[in-house]
């Protein structure tokens with residue numbers, strides 16, 4: 001152990017053997033001090049049952065959505081596919097630490113080594129597997145910057161998805177939005193409406209969500225379980241765990257296994273980072289709301305900016321969502337997770353400090369976690385403390401070269417969202433059921 005620690009002080013990559021791939025997903029519902037609120041049918045106001053969800057999802061995933069088992073076995077077929085890129089590496093960011101002159105230790109878990117370049121295949125593969133087993137041959141979905149869409153296409157082993165820019169003329173939801181807002185920049189909420197409408201109208205098609213739902217967050221927990229083992233290899237344990245939050249899946253993937261430790265009594269600061277242009281956790285309200293813009297989904301209790309809030313077209317497509325995972329909302333309410341919001345120029349500046357020292361160009365979404373990390377290191381230095389900080393580098397930025405170009409050209413706008421716009425958007429949830 002002593003030898004490992006000594007070596008660990010200069011080591012950069014902490015790697016697990018394939019035999020150490022987690023065999024189970026971790027379900028935080030079993031350990032949460034407050035149970036999440038039930039999902040409600042918008043027509044009746046009553047909790048939805050499996051039959052309500054069956055047109056959209058396979059039964060196995062509906063079971064996982066409501067499961068209270070602490071652990072769920074990962075099917076062998078899914079493990080076989082995970083082995084194409086998992087376990088993913090954990091890095092000690094020696095060069096970043098030197099670049100910013102911090103006394104803290106910084107580690108990051110790198111999910112960009114997956115075939116699609118992000119954490120998204122962790123759930124795409126599982127969702128495709130369960131859908132295929134239950135006879136579905138087609139999946140519809142939303143995507144922001146393209147990471148989730150490409151991950152799902154990969155899971156179907158074809159990379160042959162049909163891609164439709166949203167809002168589109170192909171669905172009623174899309175046509176209605178275009179009629180009111182011909183120049184709509186789109187959003188994840190709108191794309192979800194279109195994908196749900198597509199799936200509901202065809203027997204061969206299920207809907208697949210890349211984030212937000214309990215089963216999606218569950219599938220991502222392989223990230224944090226691996227990171228726990230890798231931090232042990234490094235002879236370290238994080239004081240701070242950081243992730244970016246759009247719908248919440250990569251954040252949950254890293255943080256939930258550490259929150260299990262926190263709930264059991266360990267002292268960890270768990271930080272969710274979001275864009276100031278879409279500040280769901282920091283400025284939204286906790287309320288029942290629709291998961292999509294056209295009100296086709298059930299009602300979920302979460303932090304929300306209102307289902308018709310259309311975030312400014314910032315260059316972090318995967319973070320442009322009006323709501324957030326109900327599990328994360330509840331953990332924020334219970335004080336187990338805290339959140340901060342950042343402006344995009346600050347985020348891109350931090351992304352380039354990282355790229356310049358560690359070499360990896362981060363996805364703009366993940367760069368929010370990098371910015372949070374640099375802030376946390378600075379705060380520790382100012383307090384005269386040495387902290388161990390772990391963040392999730394959820395994907396690489398190769399889909400986002402245009403965004404970096406625009407940053408270098410000084411063309412990225414910082415959006416300061418005013419209170420009036422938030423108040424306007426929140427009118428949309430008036431009259432909906434109120435969480436207990």
Ligand SMILES: Cc1ncc(COP(=O)(O)O)c(C=O)c1O
Pocket residue numbers: 118119144145146147148210211212244245246247248249250251317318319363365366394395396
């Ligand atoms: C690389 C990357 N990170 C983060 C996100 C945000 O999603 P989530 O909050 O579900 O991790 C996305 C979404 O598209 C993404 O592509």
